[in-house]
Amino acid sequence: MFNLFFSDNPVVIVFVVILGLLIVATIISYILRKKNSEHDYTELKQRINSWWVMVAMFAFALLSGVTASIIFFGFISFLALKEYFSIIPTRKVDRRVLFWAYLSIPLQFYWASIGWYGMFIIFIPVYMLLFIPFRLVLLGETKHFLRAAGSIHWGLMITVFSISHLAFLTILPATEANANTTSFSGPGLILFTVLLTQLNDVAQYLWGKSLGKRAIVPHISPNKTWEGFLGGVFTTALLGTLVAPFLTPLEAWYGFLAGAIIGIAGFIGDITVSALKRELDIKDTSAMIPGHGGILDRLDSLTFTAPLFFHFVRYTAF
Template sequence: MSKREPEKDFTAVFLRVKTWWGMFAVFCMATLFNPVVSLLSLMVLCFFALKEYFSMMKTRKADRRLFLWSYLAIPVQFYWIYIGWYGMFIVFIPVYVFLFLPLPRLLGKGTSGFLRSVSSTQWGLMLMVFGLSHLAYYQFATPEYGANLVLFLVVLTQVNDVVHYLISIYIGKRKVVPSANPTITWEGYVGATVVTTTIAYFIYPYLTPLDLKFGIISGVLISLSGFFGSLTISVLKRDLLIGDREKLQNVQKSYLTRVDSLTYTSPVFFHVIRYFYEFM
């Protein structure tokens, strides 16, 4: 396309495709080895995703202790996965961390901006740690199918993102939230859903033990949850980086911004499968 239409700038497309292939390679490597290697690699991914998220926040000195406790929650969350304690894995961040995370901020004797810093930090933990940590639990919940389910999820999520972006850029007209993300359109969502569901139909027999009905539903589910994940984090990033256009442009070029859809698709797909299938 760049050779046929040299007057157009395809830099953004090249960058996104490059980062998507990079993520695909990372997840392939993570699923080819044993679950412990996968767990460690995904724990590192969560750490850097959270670190990048914190870099977008306007912080005070009193927030440093809050961030430290947030980082310490990552290995604890992954320890519950390692020992297979599903009950604690599912409530540790949403319940215990949510209730006790404000304590370091209170002990820091800082009241100014308390609600914004604590709530923003909790949002980061929920998305970048709790959401993404589900990717590691697949292989512990079902050792036989876990690696393939992760690969199935990642392939469909990234295909959905690629198609949504390309259709929105070259065909899309009706923007969903133009003030937050000018590239997300309703045409892109519909086109991505059709393509993702079609690919799910063709690859589900090779990567999953799912039946035909749920193989098709998986494509729709991943496309819908990926759409909400991408939209939510787009709004979140722009809210945190209001007035800092240079940092916002740098964030757009990061590999870690490509995990925005996975923060939603990973837990949604996991819990739906766990509810309907006994092998999870």
């Protein structure tokens, strides 16, 4: 463990930097609570504590090997799908179909683990798309049939299909020969995706707070502005340029494009889940992560960035 801090593995180096930032954030939070005891910093403390747990779990999964990473993302998909089904309206008869939706999770991640790209890319978009309505028909209930079929399949797409692309990233070096690929490519690609997705959220928030005036979708997310969006995308693209050669097989120019893709896709994922919450009249998808809301609140941007970055890097570097 001590040797990790002196490793030349770029993934380890990034996690050490993140660890340092969390330590600084924890100290600042403690000082604020001591000096301004009249203010309530409970949410700030909860957010930082949650980040400690999330970073620790994420680091353990990535640094423990391919199998651990795939199991970890499969479990995350299960939690996200379970949370999704807990907030959308469902019929009693739909419970018999939800079993098959959950069963698709280990199958989808199994296709990723063995590198069967053909089945991986069509299993949920095609086979589950055909199977779910067929199973619903066998129940004999036609009221709200379209809503049930559409909502179940869409839930699978964003919580299982999208997230499973992170699992497939772990085995890209093992299934594709590429001269520029290092032994750290799988974890590096995942860390690049997740890190830039999270930083894009922060950048768009900061740009929006400082310069934001013109709302993009005021009825869905009034705090999302053109200034915040454009500033966040440009910032993320620059970060991609700097980080890509360090964590991925991508050159700096491709890193810029990857960062721009993540910036744009992250924004779309964020407002898409916001639209879902608006329809359901809820603030958070759950209270699973103290200070952050639910797991879908944390994965909203990633559900769009993961598949788009996966296909970009697969066709440009492998």
